[in-house]
Structure formats: structure tokens, C-alpha cells
Amino acid sequence: MKNIIITGTSRGIGLELALLFAQAGHNVLAVSRKIPQALLGNQNITCLPVDLADENSLTQVEDFLAGWKHVDAIVHNAGTLIHRPFFKTTTADFEHVYRVNVFGVAALTRICLPYLKKGSHVVGISSMGGIQGSMKFAGLSAYSSSKGALITLMELLAEEYKETGIAFNVLALGAVQTEMLAEAFPEYQAPVSAKEMASYIYDFTLTGGKFHNGKIIQVSSSTP
Template sequence: MKNIIVTGTSRGIGLELALLFANAGHNVLALSRNPHPELLKNGNITFLSVDLADENALNGIVDFLHNWKTVDAIVHNAGALVLKPFQHLTTEDFERVYRVNVFGVAALNRICIPFMKKGSHVVTISSMGGIQGSMKFAGLAAYSSSKGAVITLSELLAEEYKEQGISFNVLALGSVQTEMLAEAFPGYQAPLKAHEMAEYIFDFTLKGNKYYNGKVLQVALSTP
């Protein structure tokens, strides 16, 4: 039984992932602004309403972690997206996306690392749009650049904490049929459903750090 934190659990991959971990007997701390009814019904899931864009709102997590005492894994799944032509993007748009996709990831890591031990695994969900040299799409300047930033952040943390045995890896996802995909590419049908990708992330979170640290794995069947 492991203690696992999953962010962005109100819908899509995060919801499916939290349920997979819980139904496999693990303790799950589910973080998102709004709860899904399925989360509240599961005895292995603790839900905390948290806005990851507000670093002060994360303070309540520390109190909970003192009860857990250890964190075995984190899956940074939460994401914010703005779809606008670059000329129309404002500084506020960039800040909103980066506060969730980059600053929120960094802040939650800072909170959790004191509770992590050798063998703990931090998995950050990025996007193929954040991979250097990959196909890029108009209107996603804020989102894709933030996903590139979080890749570099994870690589740096893997180096900084390798002596403590804490692993940091990134999964750069291709298209998955989620609400966020529908926002970015209206009408597009992805080859994978949320629960299918969640199954892959579930296995990688529990086992991937045996084989990888500081790595970015591209998990994509199609473009976008």
C-alpha cells in the first residue's frame, strides 16, 4: 500500500487515475478545485479542494501529510490551457497557465519532498507540444511553452535529489480524448480514451522509477 498524490482529479485522466490507485488498495490524496462524486464515495481517497494556481492554498496539504508521514508518489496531472492567437495572449493569460502548469508543480514538490524517501517517484504529465522539435500548433503558445518548462524542471530535480533516491520523470502525452483536448482541438477524435492512458500512467508511477530517472518519455499514438 502506497501513499499517492494525484492532481487534477475532477475529470479526465486524473479522475480515472485516482480511482485506479484507490481500487488497487493505495491511499490517494486527490487534489483539484472541484470534487467528483466518485472520489467522495471511495474510502481510500481523501479529497482536498485546492487551487494549484494559489500557492497559499497549498498550505493545508502540509497538515494532511503530517498524518501520512510519507509520500510514495506524486502524479502532477493538473493542467491549464488557453487557446488564443499569440497576438491576443496577455501577460495574465501566460501567468494563469504557468501558475498551474509550472509554479504549482514546483510548489507541490517543495511541500512533499520532506515527506519523500528513497524509492519515491514524481511523475509530471507534460505534452508532446512541450517536446523540442515536435509539431507545434497555433494558439497554444502559453500551454506548450509551459509544458516545455516543466520538462526541464523535472530533469533538474532528478539531478538535485538523486542522492536521496527520489526519482523525477515526465510523460509527454499525445492526444487523449479528454475535455482539455476538446478545448484545444474541437471536433478531433483521439485514438485513446482517458481510462486507457490512466492505466499506462498507473503502471509507470508504480514501476517506472526502477528503470528511469530524469527522463522524458513520449507517449503518443498520433499528432496532435
């Protein structure tokens, strides 16, 4: 039984991932702005209503971890997306996206560091749009650039903490049929469901840290 923190659990991949870990008997701390009904009542899941864009909101996680003592894995799954032409994308838009997709990841990781131990695995969920040289899509300047920043952050953490035995890796996902994708691109149908991708992330979170550190794994069967 492991202690797993997952962000962005209100829907999509994060929701499916929380259920997978709980069904396997692991303890799950589900972090999201909204708490979904599907997670309530599960004895293996604790839900905290946390806004990653507000660093003060993360004190709830800090208080909770005092009872856990250690964290075996973090899946930084939460993300926000703005689909808008660049000339209409404001500084406030960029700041909001980066607060969730980058600054929130950094802040939560800092809080968890005292509880991470040798063998712990920190997984950043990025996007193929954040991979240098990959195909890019108009209207995603804030989102894709933030996912590129997340990749670099995780590489740096892997280097900085390599002597501790804590692994930091990134999964750069291709298109997955989630509510966020449907909202941004209503006519696009992704080849992979949220549940299918959650199953892949579940396995990687439990075993990937043994074989990878500071790596970016591209998880895409298509372009995007």
C-alpha cells in the same frame, strides 16, 4: 499499499487515475479545484479542494501530510490550457497557465520533499507540444511553452536529488480524449481515451522509477 498524490482529479485522466489507485488498495490524496462526486465516499481517497494557481491553497496539503508521514508517489497531472492566437494571449494568460502548469508543480513538490524517501517517484505529466523539435500547434503558445518548462524543471530536480533515491520523470503525452481537449479542439477525436492513458500512467508511476530518472518518455501513438 502506497500513499499517492494526484493533482487534477476533477475529471479526465486524473479522475480515472485516482479510481485506479484506490481500487488497487492504495491511499490516494486527490487534489483539484473541484471535488467530483465519483470520488466521494471512497475510503481510500481523500479529496482536497486546492487551487494550484494559489500557493496559499497548498497549505491544506501540508497539513494533511503530517498524518501520512511519507509519500510514495506524486503524479503532477493538473494542467490548464488556453487556445488563443498569440497576439491575443496576454501576460495575465501566460501567468495563469504557468502558475498551474509550472509554479504549482514546483510548490507542491517542495511541500512534499520532507515526505519523499528512497524509492519515491515523482511523475510530471507534460505534452508532446513541450518537446523540442516536435510538431507545434498555433494558439497554444502559453500551454506548450509551460509544458516545456515542466520538462526542464523535472530534469533539474532529478539531478539535484539524485543521491536521495527519489526518481523524477516526465511523461509527454500525445492527444488524449479528455474534456480539456474537447473544449479546445471540439472537432478533433483523439486515438486514446482518458481511461486508457490513466492505466498507462498507473503502471509507470508504480514501476517507472526503478528504471528511469530524469527521463522524458514520449507517450504518443500519433502526431500530435
